[in-house]
Amino acid sequence: MKDFNKLYSETIKALNREPYHFEKRENVDAIVKAYNPVCGDRFELFIRHDANSFRELHFHGFGCSVSKASTSVLARLLENKTTVEALMLCNLFLNAITAEVPSYDVILPAEFIAFSDVRYFPERVECAALPWREMKKYLEEKTNNE
């Protein structure tokens, strides 16, 4: 049997209890929606940015512990990152949770480690991936429009 504690690391449990910047914000520069039609998870990411980088990220909504923790890490890590850096982090995270063989040639941010075992729970990968995938889409569109 799979080790359940691998999915629910202490980091995920802690982030779920005390998520980062978990509140609605008004007058923001952009809102990214991370909705999962299959399970009904719905998060909104409230973005404040200047010309080059994210200034503040908040999020709010409803989702399971894995998606809440994952969105929390995203909000914390992407603040003060440029579009290019943010996009790199999105790719890195998505690769870390979906790749069959984790790539050891890059040093993952410590926050990602808690999610690296999600890949053993294929039915939960989407929970962790959702905000990052939506953020990646947003960043790619932003880059293309510039």
Next chain:
Amino acid sequence: MTLPLKNIQSNFPIFSHHPNLIYLDNAATTQKPQAVIQAITNFYEKENASVHRGLYELSANATQAYEAVRKKVAGLIGAKYPRTIAFTKGTTESINVVAHGFLKNKLQAGDNVVITAMEHHANLIPWQQVCRQQGANLRIAPVNEAGELMMKALGSMLDDRTRLLAVAHISNVTGVINPIGEIISMAHLKNIPVLVDGAQSVGHVPIDVAETDIDFLVWSAHKMFGPLGTGVLYCKDKLAHHLAPLNYGGGNIRHVDFQQTEFLDYPALLEAGTPHIPGVIGLGAAIDFVQQLDINEVVAHERNLGNALREKLLAMGGIRLTGNPGNATGIVSFQVEGIHPHDVASFLANENIAVRAGHHCAQPLLEAMGIPATVRASFSIYNTMNEVESVLHTLDDLKKFWL
């Protein structure tokens, strides 16, 4: 001879392959008895041929077997004529046939269609889309906190511009059993045809189309121990000539020339293309299986398990039931306070308990009840009281793990 429910698990090979499995996602699809699997295998091994085409023995036998199932289906639901039964891919396709092939042409701007707030997306979206295309209104009869249909409100929505009423016999979220006899009488007083979504009811509770005077009854084989990919549309005899097919092609024609086609009558009209013959054969075997059971024992068994879980969950505390209807079957939705349904379902899955988490294709109902998602346990004939206890024990462990 009646097949008792005690030890009925031994008829289902899945449980010998997964001896520790506690399967509580029966509202999504039931497991298949050996007899159904065998009937499908037999067909492919010994009887495979297309129907209604060849003049050779295999084809004639396949046709005979296929048509014999039509008769069995009619028998199961108390339909007088096998010709009232059409085979489809499933409940969703059956509803779409009625929405597009029956309703759409009759529906004009300002007309309305009435459904209820507890409908599965399959019994909502087809009507919603046809209404939007025709400029008609979709009226939604409300559900009370217990998850029961509000009959007076429903009655007040039916008027002389109502072209159809569509309602689930049993909700796939709360398990409530709707009083379809009463609902149909109400609609028929105003000459409104009624479609009953029997996905959760046919094979699980008795249903008689003649007695209740149902106009359209739809369901899927796979939720009553039959194969996936096969469903039924029952259409009352006198409405059959109003139905147009969704699909055109071989199999539903009487005569074709390059400019026009003369079509066969219902039900052949709806069965263009080579049909899913082994699916239909498997449905026949599922009906044989169901008819070996004592339907009253089935109803009581599923209801008892559902009620036991509801009561014990409430007694446990920290649990919110999604509706708690008086007249319900073995479908139970709930939330564990402070723990997301997905996390609950994953934890149960880790103990080999298969439940559903999410909105169960009834997003508007849950939104109306102020709930984003729930956990759902749905019981069938092979589930036991011990399995109810396992769920409760595991939920205790879950709370220790999380809270």
